[in-house]
Amino acid sequence: MTTTTRLSFIHRFEPGADRDKPPLLLLHGTGGDENDLIDLGRMVAPDAALLSPRGKVLEGGMPRFFRRLAEGLFDEEDVRRRASELADFVAEARDAYGLPAPIALGFSNGANIAAATLLLHPEALAGAVLIRAMVPLSQPPAADLAGKPVLILSGAMDPMVSADNAARLAAQLHNAGADVQHRTLPAGHGLSQADVTLTRDFLTRR
Numbered sequence: 001m002t003t004t005t006r007l008s009f010i011h012r013f014e015p016g017a018d019r020d021k022p023p024l025l026l027l028h029g030t031g032g033d034e035n036d037l038i039d040l041g042r043m044v045a046p047d048a049a050l051l052s053p054r055g056k057v058l059e060g061g062m063p064r065f066f067r068r069l070a071e072g073l074f075d076e077e078d079v080r081r082r083a084s085e086l087a088d089f090v091a092e093a094r095d096a097y098g099l100p101a102p103i104a105l106g107f108s109n110g111a112n113i114a115a116a117t118l119l120l121h122p123e124a125l126a127g128a129v130l131i132r133a134m135v136p137l138s139q140p141p142a143a144d145l146a147g148k149p150v151l152i153l154s155g156a157m158d159p160m161v162s163a164d165n166a167a168r169l170a171a172q173l174h175n176a177g178a179d180v181q182h183r184t185l186p187a188g189h190g191l192s193q194a195d196v197t198l199t200r201d202f203l204t205r206r
């Protein structure tokens with residue numbers, strides 16, 4: 001299916017061959033769009049439905065999912081507002097396409113909005129794969145993420161996300177009850193083959 005403006009986010013929806021597989025909510029990085037992660041989604045979850053919105057915030061013309069004040073410094077009020085909008089979109093899309101709660105697969109800025117949505121609107125997501133994510137909220141709410149599976153994939157040479165920051169995010173999600181696996185790969189901020197393999201293994205078990 002091609003891009004549609006129906007519903008509250010411009011998005012793509014690709015139906016899945018297996019309705020028992022949780023759909024994937026694909027969340028692109030800065031400068032990406034709804035087309036970016038479709039091929040990755042198909043590689044890691046061949047039979048799942050794919051729901052891929054385009055971030056509504058523009059930074060120098062580049063779509064993002066929330067505003068930042070500088071690299072790594074987030075406008076947290078906007079993070080909260082945008083996570084709420086994304087949770088509303090997920091509810092609309094579930095209704096429109098007849099879907100169960102999706103597992104988010106987010107890269108970079110997309111992983112950060114996925115982490116914020118998990119913490120602020122746990123009901124919106126069945127779990128998440130967070131690739132190169134960092135802490136999106138300095139004061140996270142007391143969320144109940146009991147049993148939700150979360151895979152965090154960090155890069156040992158990532159110039160944007162420190163090991164300490166990624167570990168803090170893992171701890172926040174773990175403390176909220178999520179079933180967190182955190183792996184640090186010999187990679188930078190970009191996607192690597194190991195991200196694909198580990199994500200596919202994680203999703204095969206869902």
Ligand code: MLT
Pocket residue numbers: 029030068071072108109110112160
């Ligand atoms: C990015 O470039 O998107 C940053 O690393 C993460 C963010 O700003 O959310």
